[in-house]
Each structure stands twice: as structure tokens, then as C-alpha cells.
């Protein structure tokens with residue numbers, strides 16, 4: 001894992017917007033988050049820092065990597081993706097590089113894709129990265145406070161390799177989506193939708209000067225270039241789908257919640273995590289939470305939490321670990337691992 005040095009507390013955010021430490025902690029559990037250096041760090045460079053550690057811990061070198069999967073919603077460029085930039089920086093030999101756009105479920109999707117390539121025998125050392133530089137794209141005025149206080153920057157990475165041990169590795173992955181609510185947690189602009197979807201959500205767009213271009217001055221003037229979130233709708237769906245997809249993974253492998261050594265949920269909101277814990281009947285020591293220190297780092301949150309849990313000795317060889325994500329799309333998914 002890699003997180004930027006700069007720590008931004010709730011009190012720091014109060015300089016820009018009408019919010020409070022109490023409000024943020026009570027609703028989300030977040031105390032502080034990290035923000036990348038404005039110009040020296042990007043989503044890719046943070047991903048590379050995490051990748052270097054993962055490659056080293058896997059006991060290989062960058063030259064051994066034969067496929068790259070990069071999950072993010074905050075890429076350096078609209079195109080090309082971050083995967084090719086990682087390949088360039090790490091001087092990895094010519095290989096496939098895939099970018100995944102599944103937001104908070106991005107890392108679970110990336111892991112699932114990598115798992116299929118490993119199981120089919122196509123690749124032997126897949127670098128999977130989740131990284132986000134949210135701080136570059138948030139609305140720091142009171143208008144954007146329901147979103148801006150939640151998100152933080154950081155990166156996590158793993159290397160996937162085949163194993164001959166049948167009781168070790170990724171046991172199964174489970175992926176879902178429901179596009180009916182795509183606009184409830186989304187960044188509409190810039191984009192090519194030309195107001196095609198839910199105009200009522202984009203009411204300000206109906207004056208012609210914004211709706212027919214990928215990007216325009218009017219978009220910026222009307223602050224239409226920031227993410228939108230219906231927080232309560234996200235919350236309601238998340239607390240149903242998180243437990244459901246964890247149970248799906250357990251049931252598929254004939255396990256029950258008490259068999260889990262560590263559940264690593266995507267760090268969306270501490271309240272969501274606590275609700276899921278209670279719903280599944282898990283003890284405090286069975287659920288890993290670090291949103292208090294990093295906020296919601298979207299595609300990076302699961303690998304960051306996985307790394308910390310492992311470094312803290314909370315995950316040992318042979319432990320049953322469940323990863324679960326939910327987010328924009330809506331998409332959700334889980335992975336059950338025997339560490």
C-alpha cells in the first residue's frame with residue numbers, strides 16, 4: 001500500500017466548507033484522510049509505489065510481471081488508462097494492460113479478472129492495482145460537502161500467482177451490477193451523454209450550451225464537473241447488497257460467517273461497515289476498518305485494508321478472508337480467499 005504524506009483532518013476541511021468534525025465522524029466515522037501532492041503525485045504514481053512493494057514481497061522483479069490490471073475512477077488521463085503508464089514507469093516488458101472502471105467494486109472486479117487468467121494458465125504473475133487521487137476532483141465548497149468529506153487518496157496492489165495448494169488462494173469471486181441506479185452516484189461531466197440520461201438530474205443542462213459537448217465553459221460555470229451522490233439511496237442499497245454478497249461467497253464454498261477470520265469491506269462508510277457486521281453476526285475482530293484514517297479511497301480501499309491487516313498480523317497463512325465491495329453503478333462483489 002501507499003498513501004500520500006499529507007494528512008487532512010476534518011478541521012482542515014472546515015476552512016473551506018460549512019461542516020464539522022462531529023458531523024463527519026458521526027455520519028461516516030472518518031477522522032482524517034490523505035491528499036496526494038497536487039502536481040508531483042498522480043493516481044498512477046501512487047499505484048506504482050504500492051506495486052513496487054507488492055512485487056518485492058512476491059519475491060519477483062518487475063520483469064516477471066506478465067499482465068497488469070489497474071482499477072480506478074480517477075485516472076491520470078481520460079485515455080489511455082493508467083495500466084500502460086505503470087508498464088512504462090516500471091519498465092515492464094511488453095504485456096497486456098487492462099484498466100477497470102468499477103469504482104468502489106473496482107478492486108474486486110480486478111481480482112476476479114486476474115483470477116480467471118491465472119486459473120486458465122494464461123498468465124503467471126499478474127499485477128493488480130487499485131489507486132485513486134480523489135482530491136483533484138472534489139467540490140471543496142459547502143455545495144459539495146456531502147461528498148468531499150468522505151473521499152481520500154491512496155493506492156494498494158497485489159501480485160497474483162498460481163498455486164498448487166488446493167486450499168490456498170482465491171476460492172471464488174462474485175460480481176454484480178444494477179444499472180437502474182447509475183445516476184445516483186456518478187460524475188456526469190465531462191462526458192458524451194449529451195443529456196441523454198435522466199435530464200431531471202441534469203436540469204441545468206437543458207440550455208443547449210452544455211448538453212452537446214464533451215466539455216464546456218458552462219459546465220464549469222455551473223459546477224457540473226463534480227461528482228453527484230444521493231447518499232441515502234447509496235446507504236440503503238449498500239446495507240442490503242454487502243451482507244448478501246458476503247453470504248453468496250460463503251455459501252458457494254460451504255462456509256458460514258463464523259468461519260471468517262477477517263472480513264475486509266470496501267471502506268465506504270463506518271456506519272455501513274458496522275451495519276454489515278451486525279447483520280452477519282460478526283465480532284469486532286472479524287471486520288477490518290481503517291476508514292477513520294484514510295476516508296473512502298474507492299478502488300484502493302480494499303487493498304490498503306488488506307495490506308494493513310496482514311502487516312498487523314491479523315491475517316495469517318490458512319485464514320479465511322472475505323473481501324466485499326459496493327459502489328457506483330451500482331456494482332457490488334465479493335472474493336473469498338484462503339490466505
Ligand SMILES: CC(C)(COP(=O)(O)OP(=O)(O)OC[C@H]1O[C@@H](n2cnc3c(N)ncnc32)[C@H](O)[C@@H]1OP(=O)(O)O)[C@@H](O)C(=O)NCCC(=O)NCCS
Nearest residue numbers: 019020023027104145146149231232234235268269326327
Ligand atoms: C453522505 C451521508 C454521510 C449523509 O448523511 P445523511 O444522514 O444521509 O445526511 P443528509 O444527506 O440527509 O443530510 C443531512 C443534513 O446534513 C447536511 N450535510 C451534508 N453534508 C454535510 C457535511 N459534510 N457537514 C455538515 N452537514 C452536512 C445536509 O445539507 C443536510 O442538511 P439539511 O438537513 O439542512 O438539508 C450518508 O448518506 C451516507 O453515508 N451515505 C452513504 C454514502 C457512501 O457510503 N458513499 C460511498 C459509497 S461507495
